[in-house]
Amino acid sequence: MEEKLSSTISRTIQTKLVLPPDTNHLGTIFGGTILSYIDEIAAITAMKHSKEVVVTASIDTVNFVSSAKVGDILHLEGVVISTGRTSMEVYVKVETENLTSRTKTTTTTAILTMVAVDQHGKPTPVKGVIPESEEEKKLSFHAQARKERRLRMNELSSEYK
Numbered sequence: 752m753e754e755k756l757s758s759t760i761s762r763t764i765q766t767k768l769v770l771p772p773d774t775n776h777l778g779t780i781f782g783g784t785i786l787s788y789i790d791e792i793a794a795i796t797a798m799k800h801s802k803e804v805v806v807t808a809s810i811d812t813v814n815f816v817s818s819a820k821v822g823d824i825l826h827l828e829g830v831v832i833s834t835g836r837t838s839m840e841v842y843v844k845v846e847t848e849n850l851t852s853r854t855k856t857t858t859t860t861a862i863l864t865m866v867a868v869d870q871h872g873k874p875t876p877v878k879g880v881i882p883e884s885e886e887e888k889k890l891s892f893h894a895q896a897r898k899e900r901r902l903r904m905n906e907l908s909s910e911y912k
């Protein structure tokens with residue numbers, strides 16, 4: 752029987768401070784800066800699950816729910832929510848904490864597909880995952896539908912190469 756790993760093994764938490772170079776003229780953080788933080792935590796999360804080097808195959812379902820300002824604290828959390836043969840879906844949630852107003856709001860959510868690769872960059876198998884929280888179970892329930900949608904999009908975009 753295939754060995755599966757608890758999602759708690761991959762769960763990763765990071766904290767960042769929003770600084771002036773990360774922001775636009777309105778003092779709110781650039782979407783690209785958030786995306787680079789999301790990509791980094793997703794890579795660490797997937798590496799913890801697979802114990803392999805990973806590459807980002809796709810970033811989808813990115814929702815910029817609200818913005819973050821200079822001085823805010825970003826709390827990022829990543830967890831593997833589903834796996835294929837060599838790929839892992841990582842869910843990342845970014846929350847913003849404002850120390851002055853003492854509020855915490857969701858800033859961004861995203862689902863990324865990370866692929867484990869060997870030393871030649873070829874996809875290599877990963878173990879399955881057991882989603883633990885109710886949120887993870889709900890997210891993993893639709894994994895197959897998301898994978899099929901990605902495949903359709905890949906086929907469509909390859910027509911325009």
Ligand SMILES: CC(C)(COP(=O)(O)OP(=O)(O)OC[C@H]1O[C@@H](n2cnc3c(N)ncnc32)[C@H](O)[C@@H]1OP(=O)(O)O)[C@@H](O)C(=O)NCCC(=O)NCCS
Nearest residue numbers: 806807808809834835836837838864866868872874901905
């Ligand atoms: C991702 C990559 C390793 C896939 O290689 P490939 O030769 O297409 O391999 P396969 O067709 O065997 O696919 C391997 C897995 O990747 C998944 N995959 C491939 N392209 C994908 C995409 N665009 N989105 C999501 N998953 C993808 C497949 O579904 C498969 O998953 P599974 O094994 O769990 O079923 C390869 O395309 C690559 O190296 N891309 C560049 C990655 C990179 O450099 N990212 C950094 C930013 S540029």
